[in-house]
Amino acid sequence: MEAWVRFSAQSQARERLLRAAQYACVLAGAALSRSGGSSGTLSRLQQLEAHLSLGRKLLRLGGSAEALGGAQRSLHLPDPVLRFCLTLSHLNRALFLACDNVLWAGKSGVLPGLAMEKWSQRSFRYYLFALVVNLSRDAYELRLLLERAGAARKRGRSSESPAQPLGQGRLQQLRLQLQLQLHLLLQVLRDNPPLLLDLLRNACDLVIPLERLGLCRSSPAVVGLCGLSSSLLSIITILHPWLKLKPYFSWDFLGFWGVLAPLEVPFPSFLTLWSHRVPALDPTKDINSQNVVFPIDFSRNFREKNRG
Amino acid sequence: MVPSLLRRAQPHDRNSGPKLKHKFRFFPPPQREEELLYIAGGGALSACPGRAWSVPVWGHPKPILSLCHPSSGSCPDSGVVLRVLLPTVTVLSLWNKPVLLLPSCDCPCLTCVSPSPRFFPSRATQYTCMLLSYLIENKADKKKLVMKLKQLESSMSSGRKMFRLGNVVHALVAARRAAELPEVVPRLCLTGSHLSRALYFVCDAALWLRSVGLQPNLDKPKWHTWATKCYYCSLLMNLARDWYEISWRLEQAALEEKAKENCAWQRDGEELNGVRSDGLHSFLCQLFQILKRNPPLLLDLVKNLCDLSGPLDTLGIYKTNPGVIGFCGVLSSLVGILTLASPHLKLKQ
Numbered sequence: 001m002e003a004w005v006r007f008s009a010q011s012q013a014r015e016r017l018l019r020a021a022q023y024a025c026v027l028a029g030a031a032l033s034r035s036g037g038s039s040g041t042l043s044r045l046q047q048l049e050a051h052l053s054l055g056r057k058l059l060r061l062g063g064s065a066e067a068l069g070g071a072q073r074s075l076h077l078p079d080p081v082l083r084f085c086l087t088l089s090h091l092n093r094a095l096f097l098a099c100d101n102v103l104w105a106g107k108s109g110v111l112p113g114l115a116m117e118k119w120s121q122r123s124f125r126y127y128l129f130a131l132v133v134n135l136s137r138d139a140y141e142l143r144l145l146l147e148r149a150g151a152a153r154k155r156g157r158s159s160e161s162p163a164q165p166l167g168q169g170r171l172q173q174l175r176l177q178l179q180l181q182l183h184l185l186l187q188v189l190r191d192n193p194p195l196l197l198d199l200l201r202n203a204c205d206l207v208i209p210l211e212r213l214g215l216c217r218s219s220p221a222v223v224g225l226c227g228l229s230s231s232l233l234s235i236i237t238i239l240h241p242w243l244k245l246k247p248y249f250s251w252d253f254l255g256f257w258g259v260l261a262p263l264e265v266p267f268p269s270f271l272t273l274w275s276h277r278v279p280a281l282d283p284t285k286d287i288n289s290q291n292v293v294f295p296i297d298f299s300r301n302f303r304e305k306n307r308g
Numbered sequence: 309m310v311p312s313l314l315r316r317a318q319p320h321d322r323n324s325g326p327k328l329k330h331k332f333r334f335f336p337p338p339q340r341e342e343e344l345l346y347i348a349g350g351g352a353l354s355a356c357p358g359r360a361w362s363v364p365v366w367g368h369p370k371p372i373l374s375l376c377h378p379s380s381g382s383c384p385d386s387g388v389v390l391r392v393l394l395p396t397v398t399v400l401s402l403w404n405k406p407v408l409l410l411p412s413c414d415c416p417c418l419t420c421v422s423p424s425p426r427f428f429p430s431r432a433t434q435y436t437c438m439l440l441s442y443l444i445e446n447k448a449d450k451k452k453l454v455m456k457l458k459q460l461e462s463s464m465s466s467g468r469k470m471f472r473l474g475n476v477v478h479a480l481v482a483a484r485r486a487a488e489l490p491e492v493v494p495r496l497c498l499t500g501s502h503l504s505r506a507l508y509f510v511c512d513a514a515l516w517l518r519s520v521g522l523q524p525n526l527d528k529p530k531w532h533t534w535a536t537k538c539y540y541c542s543l544l545m546n547l548a549r550d551w552y553e554i555s556w557r558l559e560q561a562a563l564e565e566k567a568k569e570n571c572a573w574q575r576d577g578e579e580l581n582g583v584r585s586d587g588l589h590s591f592l593c594q595l596f597q598i599l600k601r602n603p604p605l606l607l608d609l610v611k612n613l614c615d616l617s618g619p620l621d622t623l624g625i626y627k628t629n630p631g632v633i634g635f636c637g638v639l640s641s642l643v644g645i646l647t648l649a650s651p652h653l654k655l656k657q
Contacts, residue, residue, distance in 0.1 A: 004477045014471060047521045051470070058467035061428040109459030 013238050015059050018052055020231035025049040027224030057104035067094035085137035092130035099123035128209040138199045145188045197233050198245040204230035430464045435637030437461040442631035469516040479506035493552045501545035504538045511535035540619035546612045557598045604655040607643050614640035
């Protein structure tokens with residue numbers, strides 16, 4: 001019971017649970033309508049979904065200010081791409097939440113003459129922009145990690161000389177290359193669960209505004225499934241804060257993995273599959289002899305000034 | 309294993325190696341395992357008196373953080389005071405809770421404050437709408453505004469009901485914690501209060517199910533009456549506990565005064581000239597003094613008294629108008645917000 005108290009004390013926890021319930025309703029309604037459920041049950045599910053949606057809108061009422069605060073904080077990031085992406089994402093989220101607040105006012109009767117459809121389209125457009133920017137940030141982090149993994153692999157293979165069979169056609173070589181790249185990509189994703197979770201979450205979330213704006217036709221079942229899975233992924237992120245994608249994720253520092261030990265793991269141990277990859281710092285040896293890079297020297301100039 | 313976001317400072321580190329030409333101050337490393345600090349994507353901070361650690365702080369060119377001494381003050385969950393050698397504002401993750409690090413002016417001392425969950429003052433808004441709609445009800449040309457206010461109030465109320473759905477567990481956990489208190493009267497009162505609050509949340513959840521349409525056959529007036537009775541019961545127990553706190557403080561004050569009087573009598577050798585005013589006046593004076601000296605107690609008393617107006621009206625014990633209920637509701641919501649913003653104003657158990 002204490003676990004629930006601690007979980008629900010987080011700021012986004014209950015909202016995510018309600019979101020999961022809302023999309024579960026959508027999914028259940030789609031499944032029931034396909035398998036021929038009674039119209040009474042369907043209408044009840046729709047009513048429940050509408051209530052959950054309105055309640056979530058009420059919970060989000062103060063959100064624009066917080067998103068603007070996040071945008072202001074992300075202006076201080078030194079990496080220009082991350083700075084641009086995160087600030088833009090926060091700004092778009094702030095605009096989405098503002099439109100959402102107006103929609104709530106309209107739906108709850110405070111502003112009865114509101115053009116709901118127009119404001120709804122507007123809010124989904126901002127949400128879509130925010131998701132696209134988030135995905136581009138994920139792609140940037142992924143690219144950095146791929147480069148580093150590729151360089152490590154090249155270093156590892158520089159000693160052996162790969163014998164190139166002369167008779168191979170170009171197509172075969174291309175296919176081999178693609179396979180290698182895919183393998184590298186999967187390895188990088190497997191080694192970095194926060195990035196994987198964030199990527200999956202944004203990809204699942206992308207379906208919702210695409211469908212609402214009419215850019216991509218899909219069934220309510222797909223929307224419900226994607227919404228439910230993205231809510232579950234963000235609940236996992238809340239339960240295990242080390243799975244949250246932080247701005248310096250792709251930097252080569254090891255601190256991310258250092259806290260698996262004291263964490264209680266209510267989820268099954270697939271999350272601790274990665275624990276064997278934690279490189280242990282030897283506390284007895286000198287810390288300088290161990291290959292550790294801290295994000296303290298995040299600027300190249302700073303590093304070069306202090307070198308030698 | 310030491311998570312490596314913390315540099316384990318060695319005193320000889322100062323000038324060794326090109327990587328270390330940062331302006332850190334190094335102090336001897338901690339001696340015991342429990343002095344280790346884990347900060348990373350989440351972790352526990354333990355007390356580490358007198359040690360300095362350089363911890364990378366994002367967003368600042370010279371991140372130096374030295375952890376000085378533990379304090380149980382403003383952050384009961386983690387209880388660590390972090391001293392910042394250079395002012396910086398950033399956010400680290402601390403054991404599920406984000407920690408806001410704030411510098412202070414003269415002694416750059418930090419308290420780890422977990423920022424309270426973002427909330428919109430929906431309760432305050434709901435009661436403000438109630439008050440306003442009562443005030444402008446009788447004006448002829450404000451009918452639309454009155455209707456809008458009533459709509460806003462009902463939507464806030466239903467939204468709050470939905471948000472409160474998991475609070476049964478909170479109340480039960482609080483009751484279990486209250487059952488371990490050392491003194492008898494607060495133990496009984498608080499346990500009873502939390503248990504009846506749990507029952508209130510159960511009735512509230514049932515009412516929400518009815519309003520959403522999942523259980524249309526629920527008898528709304530009966531459940532509403534039961535919910536109000538449980539809430540009333542919990543408020544009475546809270547008031548009993550407040551009264552107990554006031555009464556033992558009154559006794560203590562009376563004893564102190566008597567001791568002072570005896571002291572003064574022995575010193576002066578004559579009876580006090582001051583005429584003792586009548587009992588009620590002195591009682592009220594002492595009550596006022598006690599409440600002035602204990603703002604948490606005062607705030608809790610005010611909150612409970614204001615909250616009492618709603619159930620009294622619903623149960624028919626003391627009927628008032630919606631204006632009074634709205635005003636009392638606004639007052640108690642403001643007290644609640646104040647308690648959230650400054651946790652030291654909360655009445656400790």
